Amino acid sequence: MELNQYVRLFLRWSWLIIIVAAVGAIIAFTVRRNEPDMYEATTKIMIGSFLQASNPVQGDIRTGAELAKTYAELAKTREILQATIDELELNMSTDSLAGMIEPQLVPETSLLYLSVFSTDPELAADIANELANQLVLNSPTNLTASQQETIATSGQQILALTNQIAEGREQLLALIDDLEAAEDETEILRLSTQYDITQSQVMQALEMVAQLQNTISTLQLRTNSIEIVDTAIVPPAPLDKGVINMAILGGVIGALLAALLVLVIGHQETEFQSAQQAASVLSLPVLGTVAQFGRTKDPYSERLITRRTPNSAVAETFNMVQANLLFSANGTRIRRNLFVVTSAGPGEGKSITAANLAVSMATSGLRVLLIDADLRRPRLHEILGVGNQVGLPGLLSLSPGEFETGENPCEIPEALLEIVQPTEVTNLYTITSGQSAAVPAEVLRSERLRDWIKFFENCMDFDVILFDTPPALVVADSSILTANMHANVILVIQAGETSRVAALRAKDLFQHIGAPIKGVVLNKARGGSLELGYGYEPYQTAPAAASSETAQTTEL
DSSP: OOHHHHHHHHHHTHHHHHHHHHHHHHHHHHHHHHSOOOEEEEEEEEESOGGGSSSOOHHHHHHHHHHHHHHHHHTTSHHHHHHHHHHHTOSSOHHHHHHHEEEEEOTTSSEEEEEEEESSHHHHHHHHHHHHHHHHHTTTTSOOHHHHHHHHHHHHHHHHHHHHHHHHHHHHHHHHHHHHHOOSHHHHHHHHHHHHHHHHHHHHHHHHHHHHHHHHHHHHOOSSOEEEEEOOOOOSSOOOOOHHHHHHHHHHHHHHHHHHHHHHHHHHOOBOOSHHHHHHHHOOOEEEEEEOOSOTTSOGGGGOHHHHSTTSHHHHHHHHHHHHHHBOTTSOBOSOOEEEEEESSSSSOHHHHHHHHHHHHHHTTOOEEEEEOOOSSOOHHHHHTOOOSSHHHHHHTSOGGGOOOOSOTTSOOGGGTTTSEEOSSTTEEEEOOOSOOOOHHHHHTOHHHHHHHHHHHHTSOOSEEEEEOOOTTTOSHHHHHHHHHTOEEEEEEETTTSBHHHHHHHHHHHHHTTOOEEEEEEEEETTOSSOOOOOOOSOOOOOTTOOHHHHHTSOO
16 A cells, blocks of 8 residues: 555544544543552662762772662562561562562662552551661671671770870870980980880881771771661652543554554455555546535435536536546547446446436537436436336337438437437436336347447437446346447446455456446545435346335435
8 A cells, every 4th residue: 555545544544543542541541540549658778888988989889889780679589578578567478569669770879769659658658668677687788796896806906006105105205305304325315215116116006006997997888788878758648640641641552553453454445445546456547536425315316416516526526527538638539439337236326427427428518318228226217307118128119210310410309209308408318217127138239229329329419328237247237238339338436335356357347348448437435525325225126117206215
């Protein structure tokens, strides 16, 4: 399918897409609105204790951020979840609890947020805090007994060394005073030696304090440790349900599903939907595309739109069909204007098409003879509002040799006026089907019918002769008549009704007998405002004396 075909397909099914989208939006809106209120409680955790260092190492920060990802996964492990359930005495499974938890990482930091969602705000806060507590308990955050003892011993040693350093500094001050007061060289040498020894002891004590402090700092500053920096509080208000956004999403999903369904329908449908499809599939010119008009219950006479509203767009379409039929590309009139109007199956509007086309031709000044060769389910007499007493079988009971034309060939002999009936449209004459019980095939293949057609063409000065025939695939009448008359064929198809297979079979049927198909008229095309609504009943021979009132209730 080409792009314009997809556009037409979606436009044709736009009502379905709109309805499904609206239903999807309503369902999503209703479901989301009726959901219980949901509350969110969040505990914030920091991985690593590098913030306590005056000069944090980049490697520790990066390691903490990587470890945060691991702890985010550990928070939903069965062991942590079960410990949380046991501690809070919750009546739920670990899978149910896991569905309530959503770990969130803060990018480029070692912060981990543990969010818990629940319809109970207090329960959400309790679970968030206990879950964080279980992570702490199951991490190497707490110091071992040996590490704690080392820190305590180091602290005592630092305290003793600090006192020793203080005493040493006092001794150094006293030695300085003594050195200043001493005069004997031996005494000065002794005091100087004592000063150096004391100063060395103070420096050693300072180094030991630094080592002990570093040991304590190393034990206390660990990359793989977690700390709760912000406990969860009971949320004061529920989360926004996002009803509008959900409705929009539901509508979009509904529209997409409907569009997908339309695509499936478009690829699986077997009926013609556009003139482009008809031209492409049948490899025949489209003579015209007739929009939908009229109503199903309209009498047939009101469907003669080329007479009722000759300036309408639909009437102009029949004018276009006329031009495409009767004129060549250079504008020269084409001779042998003998046409059989038929369709592949019943209910495709061939009789209405034939009648409107005949009126269009007659209105343009052509002398037109419209013959109802549908001897089984005739309709032209109802459409044109003429009698149907004698008709085509009565014509064949006469011989064209019995009639002579006068000085005016356009004047119908009085003896033929009951058969070749004038209509309310100037230049348009019609021969109806009549009420004879004659066998249709015998009538349509008769040599006398061929003689009469030559008489009408040569002696009665008719410019165009149109035959309305039964559907080509239902009975053989149209193919018999076409072969007998060596007529051109106009194939009428109806959008959304005529199958491609049927139209191709009808085309092959006429090509097999060597009949030229002038083109296709697409009936009931999409885009009109009203429904045309005419078609055949199951095709069978109607009673010969069927009344006009009964016929008007039968769809063409």
